Amino acid sequence: MSAEEAEAETRHQFAVRANSILAFIECDEEQRPKLRRAIIEAMLWAQTQPQLST
Incomplete structure (x- = not known):
């Protein structure tokens, strides 16, 4: 899957x-x-933000 396809799939899921x-x-x-x-x-x-540690 190309980067464009992955981004399109992410946008669709969102x-x-x-x-x-x-x-x-x-x-x-x-x-x-x-x-x-x-x-x-x-x-x-x-998605671009660092994960908060708990």
Whole structure:
């Protein structure tokens, strides 16, 4: 799998998760795509952060 394919698959998996999150949020249908993109970008950003040790 190429790096582009891996990134596309990650984005797809995050979009599925974002849709699950949005299912619990009552919002205007016009805002859903914006919220979905924001959730996906937040998940992608979180992947780049160092793991917290507990």
